[in-house]
Amino acid sequence: MFQALPRIGRRRALLGSAAALAVCGLLLWWLLPLGEETPGGTVTFSTGTPTGVYQKYGILLQQAIAKDMPKLDVRLLDSDGSQENVRRVATGEADFTIAAADAVESYKLEKKPGADRLRGCARLYDDYVHLVVPRSSPVRSVADLKGRRVAVGPTGSGVRLIAENVLKAAGLDPEKDIAPLSDGIGTMPRLLQQHKIDAFFWSGGLPTGAVTGLSQRAAIRLVPIGGDLVAKLHAQGGASRYYRAAVMPADAYPDSEQGSSVQTVAVANLLMTRQDMDADLTEKLTRTVIDSRDRIGARVHAAQLVDLRTAIYTDPLDLHEGARRYYRSIKP
Numbered sequence: 001m002f003q004a005l006p007r008i009g010r011r012r013a014l015l016g017s018a019a020a021l022a023v024c025g026l027l028l029w030w031l032l033p034l035g036e037e038t039p040g041g042t043v044t045f046s047t048g049t050p051t052g053v054y055q056k057y058g059i060l061l062q063q064a065i066a067k068d069m070p071k072l073d074v075r076l077l078d079s080d081g082s083q084e085n086v087r088r089v090a091t092g093e094a095d096f097t098i099a100a101a102d103a104v105e106s107y108k109l110e111k112k113p114g115a116d117r118l119r120g121c122a123r124l125y126d127d128y129v130h131l132v133v134p135r136s137s138p139v140r141s142v143a144d145l146k147g148r149r150v151a152v153g154p155t156g157s158g159v160r161l162i163a164e165n166v167l168k169a170a171g172l173d174p175e176k177d178i179a180p181l182s183d184g185i186g187t188m189p190r191l192l193q194q195h196k197i198d199a200f201f202w203s204g205g206l207p208t209g210a211v212t213g214l215s216q217r218a219a220i221r222l223v224p225i226g227g228d229l230v231a232k233l234h235a236q237g238g239a240s241r242y243y244r245a246a247v248m249p250a251d252a253y254p255d256s257e258q259g260s261s262v263q264t265v266a267v268a269n270l271l272m273t274r275q276d277m278d279a280d281l282t283e284k285l286t287r288t289v290i291d292s293r294d295r296i297g298a299r300v301h302a303a304q305l306v307d308l309r310t311a312i313y314t315d316p317l318d319l320h321e322g323a324r325r326y327y328r329s330i331k332p
Contacts, residue, residue: 015021030330034043039281040071046085047076054081057124057300064292069284080184082158083107089274090114096277096285099219100127100158100203101268102165105239105316117275119322120314121286123212123304126266127161128248130202130211130328135219135256139199142170142225142249150190151183151200159184163201165240166225166265169232189310191212203267206252215256222256224263233265242267242316255318270314282322283329 045062048054055078062074077094079085082103089093090107108287133139139148145167152174153159154166160182164174174180177290183196188200189210202208214220233240246266250257271289273282291306297304312319312327319327 010026014114017194031262038069038071039278039284040100041073042073043095044075044077044093044283046088046097048079048081048085048098048266049186050078051185051210052081053208053230053300053302054079054085056201056209057098057205057296057303060296060299060303061289061292062186064295065285066287068288068291071201072281075256076193080154080156081160083161086272087112087156089272090118092274096121096271096273098124098269098271100162101242101270101316103158103161103170104270104272106161108316109238112275116173118317119273119275119277119320119323120215120317121229121271121273121282121320122289122311123313124271124289124308124311125251125302125314126246126268127203128206128246128252129206129225129265129267130164130226130248131166131199131203131223131264131311132188132202132211132214132220133199133223135199139223141223142229143200144207144223145170146172146177147179148198149179149181149196151188151197152178153201154184155180155323159185159201159203161239161264162203162243165233165236165243166201166229169229171237180193185210189218192220195220205269206248207301211253212255215253220256222253222262225265226263230235230265272314272317275320277320277322279322281319281326283325284322286323286326 045058047058058076062076065074082099085097085099086107088105089097109200139145151153152163183191190213191197192200227245230245231245246264248262248264250259250261293303293306
């Protein structure tokens with residue numbers, strides 16, 4: 001027969017068992033993501049044209065999200081650019097997107113469907129306006145485009161919006177003073193090489209692959225867009241107040257600029273969603289965007305400029321509640 005344990009021995013045994021259970025519990029808490037349920041389901045992300053920075057960024061972000069939220073299926077949608085992206089999110093055709101601040105403001109000012117439901121997640125990087133011409137072209141300023149064939153981007157694109165505003169600031173009517181073509185960055189370089197257009201506008205992160213490729217195949221240059229035009233853009237009011245003077249560094253397109261920087265106009269890009277998007281999902285997606293900056297930036301140079309200190313400034317959009325939670329959680 002077993003001899004009964006003394007009262008003190010039983011007490012020690014019970015305390016020892018309790019301590020062991022506590023240790024096991026802590027180990028399980030440490031090793032298992034208890035209380036951190038990963039969002040599941042499907043969301044759509046509207047990107048951009050196949051050769052643009054929006055799409056490349058979207059593909060890499062999709063990969064980063066797959067690691068952080070493996071139960072979440074992120075489906076990418078091609079688009080013509082910012083204006084189409086804003087419309088898609090506002091009307092529920094897409095859940096998340098990237099769009100330039102001027103396109104967002106324009107949509108809101110025109111009070112288009114769902115404009116009041118739009119919310120920001122993060123300010124990402126700036127788009128730079130490119131005005132590309134053959135190196136031998138006599139065009140030295142935006143005003144010199146008068147009477148010429150100019151590709152200004154598809155109707156739903158951000159480049160179309162900014163090109164028209166820049167042309168107006170230079171005193172040109174986008175419909176009457178030039179011969180506008182609605183081609184996008186997928187066909188613009190080829191048309192320029194084939195002398196079917198005299199110039200094209202593009203607005204994108206630096207560098208844009210299609211422009212890099214063209215500069216390596218053909219003799220081209222970027223036409224400066226000077227500070228005087230920025231003042232005239234601001235005088236237009238409305239969405240044009242989101243443009244700022246910028247300098248395109250010489251190493252953005254070394255084959256075309258040959259050591260010279262170029263004055264231009266820039267506008268901020270915003271990661272955005274709708275007010276009704278799940279707050280937990282939005283918080284975790286915003287976290288992934290910030291945490292994956294260096295990994296994505298190694299392949300998309302523009303992503304290196306995503307800065308936690310400025311990401312919270314999503315004007316003209318209010319922050320989504322989920323994004324606000326994220327920024328509060330990391331506040332020192």
